[in-house]
Amino acid sequence: MSITRRTLLFTSAAGLVAALAAGSVFAASPPLKKKDTYKVGFAQTESNNPWRLAQTASMQEEAKKRGWQLVYTDAASSAAKQVADVNSMIAQGVDLIFLAPREEKPLIPAIKAAKNAGIPVILLDRSVDASLAKAGDDYVTFIGSNFIEEGQRIGEWLVANAKGKTKIIELEGTTGSSPANDRKKGFDDVIAKHSDFKIVASQTGDFARDKGRQVAETLLQAHPDANVIYAHNDEMAIGAISAIEAAGKVPGKDILVLSIDGGKEAVQAVVDGKIAAVVECNPRFGPKAYDTAAAYAAGEKIAPLIINPDQFYDASNAAKLLSSAY
Numbered sequence: 001m002s003i004t005r006r007t008l009l010f011t012s013a014a015g016l017v018a019a020l021a022a023g024s025v026f027a028a029s030p031p032l033k034k035k036d037t038y039k040v041g042f043a044q045t046e047s048n049n050p051w052r053l054a055q056t057a058s059m060q061e062e063a064k065k066r067g068w069q070l071v072y073t074d075a076a077s078s079a080a081k082q083v084a085d086v087n088s089m090i091a092q093g094v095d096l097i098f099l100a101p102r103e104e105k106p107l108i109p110a111i112k113a114a115k116n117a118g119i120p121v122i123l124l125d126r127s128v129d130a131s132l133a134k135a136g137d138d139y140v141t142f143i144g145s146n147f148i149e150e151g152q153r154i155g156e157w158l159v160a161n162a163k164g165k166t167k168i169i170e171l172e173g174t175t176g177s178s179p180a181n182d183r184k185k186g187f188d189d190v191i192a193k194h195s196d197f198k199i200v201a202s203q204t205g206d207f208a209r210d211k212g213r214q215v216a217e218t219l220l221q222a223h224p225d226a227n228v229i230y231a232h233n234d235e236m237a238i239g240a241i242s243a244i245e246a247a248g249k250v251p252g253k254d255i256l257v258l259s260i261d262g263g264k265e266a267v268q269a270v271v272d273g274k275i276a277a278v279v280e281c282n283p284r285f286g287p288k289a290y291d292t293a294a295a296y297a298a299g300e301k302i303a304p305l306i307i308n309p310d311q312f313y314d315a316s317n318a319a320k321l322l323s324s325a326y
Contacts, residue, residue, distance in 0.1 A: 029140045030118045032096055032297040039069040040293065041089035041097040043110075045126070046077040048208065049235045050263045054326040055125065055283040059098065062286030079106035086110035090117045096293055097121045099139075103176040104129045111138050122292060124285050127178045135304030140296055143288055143306040147179045150260050150279045151186025153312060154230060157277045158258060159194055161314075165227040165256050169219045170202035171212050171240060173232035179281075180204070183232045183260060200226055205236040212236025216243035230258045234266035234278070241274050252276060262311060267325040270318035278318075280311035283326055 032038075042059050046052055056072070063070035071089055075082035079102045089097055090113060097114055099121055101107035111133050114121045121139040128139075135141050158168075168191065173180030184202070191197045201219045205212035212235060220226060220243060229244070231237035237259035244251045251257050252273040259266055262280030269275040288306065296302050313321060 028137055030115060030120045032120050032293065034297045034299075035095075037067050037069070038095040038293070038297075039071065039093070041071040041073070041086070041092075041094040043082055043085045043089065043097060043099045044072065044074050045082065045100045045102045047074050048077065049233075050265065050326070051233070051235075051261050051281070051283050054263075055100070055285055058284045058286035059289065060286075062290050066290055068290070075102060077102070079103045082107060083110045087113060090114055090119060094119060096296075098124055098289055098293075100124045101126050101128050101178075103174065104178050104181070105132065105176065108132045115139075120296065122289060122296075124289060125179075125281075125283070136302075141292065141302045141304055141306055143285060143292060143308070145281045145308050145310050147182030147281075148186035150281060150310065151183040151188070152190050153186075153279050154258050154260065154277060155187040155190030157312075157314065158228065158230070158256070159190065159197065161276070162197070162228070162256070166197045167223070167226045168197065168199045168228040168230055169216065169223060169226045170199055171205040171215060171229065171231040171236040172202060173204065173207045173236075175204050175206075177207075179260075180207075180232055187230060205231070205239065207233050207235060209235040209239040212239030213242045214239075216240040217246065220244070220247050227254065228256045228258065232260060233281075234259050234261040234263045237266060237275060237278075238269065241269065262313060262325055264322065264325040267313050267318050267322050270313050270315065271322060273315070277312070277314040280313065280325075282308045282310055 044056055071094055073085035075085055082102050111121050115138055123139055123142040125144045127142045172184055200223045203215050205215045229240045231240055237257050241251045244255050249255055256276045259275055259278045260281055262278050266278050
């Protein structure tokens with residue numbers, strides 16, 4: 001079969017279409033044209049807790065401050081809806097998308113779709129499966145906390161301050177989410193190095209206060225000798241306090257409660273002695289997120305990972321730092 005110039009041109013055009021569909025035209029994350037103002041999207045995971053509300057407020061306030069148009073969506077705890085939200089932003093022609101992916105794998109198609117449309121994505125507070133999408137290629141960068149380190153810090157505090165309390169119930173966050181995976185790994189790895197400590201039960205509470213309470217109640221009944229509850233976030237920790245009190249025990253005395261997030265209610269619980277220690281996960285993303293987008297548009301090289309500094313609260317400093325908690 002002879003190959004004519006017409007055939008070659010047709011094949012090349014078809015190849016270009018296929019490359020576009022596969023997202024290979026952009027070897028790196030799509031560029032962002034430098035402009036005076038931008039239309040950006042923020043695909044939020046949910047709005048059912050103080051941490052998320054604080055994050056959203058920070059993003060909205062910073063957009064208003066800079067005069068940028070913000071297209072905001074709330075996935076209402078649904079990965080499928082969040083994918084649809086991102087696709088809607090693509091259809092609206094936003095310049096850039098800030099995405100807080102609910103889970104590590106289900107949001108990959110949305111990130112790929114944005115890249116194929118020439119829209120850069122910046123991940124906030126939760127990352128995605130690194131084997132399926134890479135910073136600097138499929139998305140610009142991930143801005144957030146070191147979740148593994150958060151779990152490690154809580155585990156190390158417990159080992160140093162347990163005073164005989166060594167039987168642990170772990171309340172995990174949303175299954176498949178990066179903070180749940182990493183906060184578990186960081187904590188569990190520390191505990192595994194100390195044979196006198198034991199995680200007697202570990203179950204998801206989905207980062208929710210009421211579910212955290214329900215799971216804690218069930219696990220406390222199954223393990224009445226448990227004397228530590230480690231929750232992957234404040235909401236579940238506060239739910240666990242209610243479960244402990246319902247069981248006729250005293251949080252902070254009979255059972256140590258440990259948490260991550262550092263909201264004002266949880267820090268107040270540290271002051272009150274009901275929570276022993278909390279690692280902050282800073283929700284105020286607005287300034288850093290928009291600064292990063294502006295720097296990217298200016299052609300600056302963006303690091304694939306930007307870590308927010310996080311505070312640590314326990315009885316030694318909680319009262320002093322309470323006013324600065326979100």
